[in-house]
Amino acid sequence: MTARTLVPILIPGLLAGALSAGCSGHATSAAAGRAPGAPALTKAQAQQVLTSFAAGANRAGRRFSGKALRSVETDPQLSMDVAALRLRRAVRQRPPKLAFTNTTFYIPRLTGYPHWFAADTVSGKGTAAQRHALLFTQAGQGAPWLLASDPYPSENALGRVALDTTGFATPVGPNVKGLAVAPARLPQAHASLLTDGPRASGASLLADGAKTTETYKALKQGEQTLAGRGVTLSSRFSPAPYKVYALRTKDRGALVWYVLKQNEAYSATHQGRLTVSGDLVGLAPAKVARTRMDTTVLVQYLATVPPKGRAMISGMYRKAVTAHGS
Template sequence: MLAAVLAAVTAAAAGCAGGSSASADPPALTKARAQQVLASFAAGANQAGPRLDRKKLPRIEANPQLKMDVASFKLRRAIGQRPDPVAFTRPAFYIPRLHGYPHWFAADAVTGTGDRAVRHALLFTQTKPGAPWLLAADPYPQDAALSRIALDSDGYATAVDPGAKGLAITPARLPAAHAALLTRGPGAPGASTLAEGPRTHRAYRALRQGESTLAKQGVTLSSRFSTTSYAIHALRTRGGGALVWYVLKQNEAYSASQRGRLAVSGDLVGLAPATAAKNRMDTIVLVQYLATVPPKGRATVTGMYRKAVVARGS
C-alpha cells in the first residue's frame, strides 16, 4: 500500500516538473495539422505578395510579424520590388504540450535554393479554440538552431515558462539584458549573460561606428533599445537549455542643423515621404530575435529579423 502511494506521489511530481508532460497536457495541434497551417500560410503569402496587398496580411499574420511585413510591403511598393513566391522545403515541426490558450508551435523550414536559400524559425499562434493559426514571428537563424530542441517519445516538444529557473538567464530577463547591451554596451547590467556575436557585442560596436560616421557628415544619431509587450516563447533543448523567441524595439533619432543632410532612405523608404526629414527624423524599429540559453554559461543569439515600422520627419 505504501509503495503504491509513493509511486503515485512520484508520478504527480514528475508531471509538475518543467510545467508540462505527456500525461498532463495535450500537444497544441497534431503534426499533420501543423503541416496544413504552414501550407495555408504559404498560400496566403503568395496571394498577398504579387500585388503587395497589405489588407490580406492580417488573415495569415499576427503582430509583431504583421506590423513588420506591412512595413516591408510599403518599402517594396515604393521601390517597385515584389517578393519571391513562398515555397517551404524540408519543414520540421516543434509542437509543445500546452495547458490552455494561446496555443503555439514552431517550424524550421527553408525558402529559396543555393546562395538565395533562407532558413526560417517560424512561430505560429492561435489565440482561442477555432481561431486561425497566424504567423507571429519569423527570425532567420544562422544555423539549424531548432534541431537542438528536445522531443519526447511521441515527438513533441516541451514549452519553457519565461520565468523558469535553472538557466544561465531566465527567458523573461533575456530581452532586457540584450536591450541594455545594445544601448549601453558590454558593461551594462545583465550584458555579461550574452555571448559575443554579430547580434550582440559586434552589433553594439557597429552602431557606435555608424554614429561616428554620421557625425562627420553633420548628422547626430541617438539610438535606444527597449523591451516590448510581445509574448516570449521558449522550448526546451537537449541538455536542459532553452530556445527563446523575443522582440526588442529600437528608437532612433536623427538630427542635423543644415537642411539636406537627412533623407528618407534605405529601410525607411515607404514609411514617410522622401522629403519629410528636414532637420529631424524619428524612427521605430522592431527586431525579432532567436536565442539559445544554456543551463550555465552565456546565451547565444542565433537569429534575427529587423524592420523599421515607423518614420517621422520634421
C-alpha cells in the same frame, strides 16, 4: 516574411553596411517521458497551417497588400511585413513566390492559450535558399493560426529542441529556474547591452557576437561617422510588448523567441543632410525629413540559452516600421 529584405541593424543609406509546401521532418527524441498538457494540433495539421500561410502570403505579395497579410499574420510579424511590403511597393519589386521545403515541426504540449508551435523550414533554392524559425500562434479556441515571428536562424538552432517519446516538444516558462538566464529576462538584458554596451546591467548574460557586442560597436562607429557629416544620432533599445516563447533543448537549456524595439532619433543643423532611404523607403515621403527624423524598428531574436554559461543569439529579423520627419 513575404516582402522582407535582409537589412543591417543600422539604417541603409545613412549607415549602409554596418552589419549585414514541404513534408514534416524527423528529429531525434531526447526528452524522457511526456510534459503535462496536450499538443494543440497534429503534425499533419501543422503542415496545413504552413501551406495555408504560404498561399495567403503569396496573395498579399502579388497585391502589395498589407490588409491581406492580416489573414495569415499577427504582430510583431505583421507590422514588420506590412512595412516591408510598403518598401516593395515603393521600389516596384514584388517578392518572390514563397514555398517551403525540408520542414520539421516542433509542437509543444500546452495547458492553455495561446496555443503555438514552431517550424524549422527552408524557402528558396540554391544560393537564394533561406532558413526560417517560424512561430505560429492561436489566440483562442477556434481562432486562426497566424505567423507571429520568424527570426532567420544562422544555424540549425531548432535541431537542439528536445522531443518526448511521441515526438512532441516541451514549453519553457518565462521565469523558469535552472537556466543561465530566464527567458523573461533576455529582452531587457539584450536591450541594455545594445543601448549602453557590454558593461550595462545584465549584459554579461549574453555571449559576445555579431548580434550583441559587435552590433553595439557598429552603432557607436555609425554615430561617429554621422557626426562627421553633421548628423546626430541617438539610439535606444527596449523590450517590445510581445510574449516570450521558449522550448526545452536536449541539454536542458532553452530556445527562446523574443522581440526588441529600437527607437532612433536623427537630427541635423542643416536641411538636406537627412533622407528617407534604404529600409525606411515606403514609410514616409522621401523629402519629409528636413532637420529631424525619428524611427521605430522592431527586431526579432532567437536565442539559445544553456543551463550554465551565456545565451547565444542564433537568429534575427529586423525591420523599421515607422518613420517621421520634421
